[in-house]
Amino acid sequence: MNIIPTIGMETHVELKTNSKMFCRCHVLDTESPNESLCPTCLGLPGSLPVPNKKAIEFITLLALSTNCSITNDGMFHRKNYFYPDLPKNYQISQFDLPVGTEGSLEIVVDGEFGTVEIERVHMEEDTGKSTHIGSGRIDSATSTHLDFNRAGIPLVEVVTKPLIKSSKEAVAYIEELRQLVIDLDISEGKLEKGNLRFDANISVAHEGDKELGTKVEIKNMNSLKSLEKAIEYEISRQTKMLIAEENIIQETRHWDEKKEVTSSMRSKEGSADYRYFSDPDIPNMILSNDFVNEIKKIIPELPSQKRKMFIETGLSIEDANNLGKNKNWIGDLYRSITKITGDSKSSFNWVTGELQGQLRKLEIKDLPNWVTPKNLSEIILLVKEDKISFTSGKEILANLIEQEIVPEEFASENNLIQENNIEEISKIVEEVIENNSEVLERIANGEEKLIGFLVGQIIKISKGQVNPSVAKELLLKEISS
Template sequence: MSAHEPVIGVEIHVQLSTRTKMFCGCELSFGDPPNTHTCPVCLAHPGVLPVVNEEAVRRALLIGLALGCEIAPRSIFHRKNYFYPDLPKAYQISQFDIPICGRGEFRALREDGSELVVGITRAHLEEDAAKLTHAGGRRAGAAESVVDFNRGGTPLVEIVTEPDLRSPSDVALFLRQLRQTLLFLGVSDCSMEEGSMRADANVSIRPVGSQELGTKTELKNMNSFRFLERGIEAEIARQEEIVAAGGRVSQETVHYEPDTGHITSLRSKEESHDYRYFPEPDLVPIAPDPAWVEELRAGLPELPLPLRMRMVGEMGLSAEDAEVLTERPELVAYFMEAAALADPKACANWIRGELRAQLREVGVEPWQSKVTPAHVAALVGLLDAGTVTVPAAKEVLAEVIASGGDPADVVESKGLGAMDEGDLAAIVAEIIAANPDQAQQLRDGKDKVIGFFVGQAMKGTGGRADPQSVQRLVREAVRGD
């Protein structure tokens, strides 16, 4: 066993899905032809002046309020200087020592019900750099690189955590639940694949029981939570090996290669003085009206964690149900509408189970489908009343997905109503008579053969037989022979 514990903090960059860029009127675009959303401001022509996007400030405040951050009465922008082709000004407008959102705290729920509390150091506003594409391999071996300035100037909020995380799985859990919160706030589409949410991890190890922080390395820009989790695992293992061999971890930026599982060093990490931060002279401080901040606080939506606790506590759902259903705000709204009309637990089972499974085949989410929450509630009601069996209900659902028809009408028009006991007993008797060998096996105590009879009864009734009733009727009939 390792006598070291990992100490991990994360930095998350979230692209805000505003209509326009952070400091100019260019529209945000994803997937448009390169360099079609640019202007003298985001291309850094001489003499131009940036203007702050008020909507970006509003969204940064929403994030800060949801993370319980102290909102700075007055924050300022800084210039972060570095020279790279993705940055036409040769500095990025960011925030440094007076960010818009200060200390806060984020609570996440683990699967076992325990709480993960992560301190938030700060959340600040900045602009994104342009997008570089390296042709013919990775950066070092690229034959040529091209730059697309469409992304340059996109509003970003960078969220920085305290080094409060102790395992790669907790990092993944934290990021998943933070992402949910951001989706509920409607501030970003938080797509890891498209790069609108990116996470870096600062990783160090220290002897168990020590309060001091070891030398950290920075694991850059992973585009999925799973890769980030694996990358942190690999980096912890690498650091443990170095220390076990009597070496010292050096401060550097590292890259994880998902294909090989290897960690490679990119460069020695910059210190903040390398960036020669100084106050941006072209922008006035952000001093949000306290009344506005309070209005935003009062208007925050119900966030995933309290919502999940309410679903488990008041609605009788499992922690897992609640986690799945709060994945997306649209899904929560859909579930809540159904649960207001029928048993919440049954609605949860049908929505996260059969409905999503059937819709996955056609690549549609529940709220985009022809199945309304009222349809789900109606189906649950039909099952509850014994009007349909579970297999028939699945068939009804498939028909509602295709046609958008009312479940009760579908049951009627397709003849999917549950069979009455007398008709079912007659069919069971026929099946037993036609399969004397299997009937004998059952008599001989080979209980598994009951599944054969249930299958035959389902086939013979088009799924309208209740499996439990079939089992009972077969046993009664065979014993009664």
């Protein structure tokens, strides 16, 4: 009987606000500990939390963009626990009345569309950073050092339904969510900086079983690669246990990046252990229809809409998805270029491949203002129409990035226009055949790679002005006759 894995993702998105969620301390990007604290985020008696308006706008944007229903009458709860990473001994979060519920997100897996169902999108505050001092292992530390700069930064948690079926789907989902928060401009979305942090809930069950297997939560995955590996590892671990009829326990496991295994951290708290209750310091969060309608008006073009538009220009789902992961100006440039060239695939390859590659090499972040859709299209069309070689196209592009040139003029001035006149090329082919009788004999004896050598000779004599594929075609014709 087949064993089916089920995965649910919990993702924390750190919002890009100036001040914290419930106090007006600066959101600081600093290594220097405990520099941005006040009585509220230190949990001192008498302080009162006041929610950040910008953060509420941002989470509403995200909830609407993931097709969630908005809870008009929401509320904040206290999630009580005993770790010292928040000085209040509780985290302000949301429990049964989150901002958004029952949403969905379109994803692309292996060049095909899929959907991830979103269970909830809720608002909470980030915790401080704990450093365990001692022998290096958490469980034998001698003390814990705390930096509360991060404590209280607005955090959105996005929880999916446990309907994800593979590590690939989970990775595609995180990529999509990341692109979404970047396009909405509500988070930096940098995984390496912890702006986006994710846990995976994984269980396995026999195909056809009515109930899901025991859920195991995996933490400490810092990259998409470790997410994929950790899920693969955990599915295989649980599958072996299920086959051996061993008891899988509900727990939190830690992904060990070096050993590439998961290991047990602690048994998982149920929500009852957190003793949620409504935060008496914060009144109900009423999101009026007027407020929600105002937010709807400022939703920008979403990744799924960009993808749809790119597909309409003729790109494959995969290419359209990859193009959407670039900065907006890359997509806009592609749109303008493909309109002129009428060739979506070449335009895509030139923009995302050659142009971006050369800019990256030169460490140029913005396109020089003289590089326009018009002159870029000119290069693409010169190559497409075989007037210049692909190599010459790249050379012209490199010059265009450096200085304002007219591609076709540059090609003529630098003898890059290819000879497409069959008679002229045939003359050179004949000349090369005459002068290389020895090589021809070796080709006849099976050394076919020497054909490339002869094509090289033809190009050399023509000073690079012969189209290599035309030269090869004529050469082969000549040899076989």
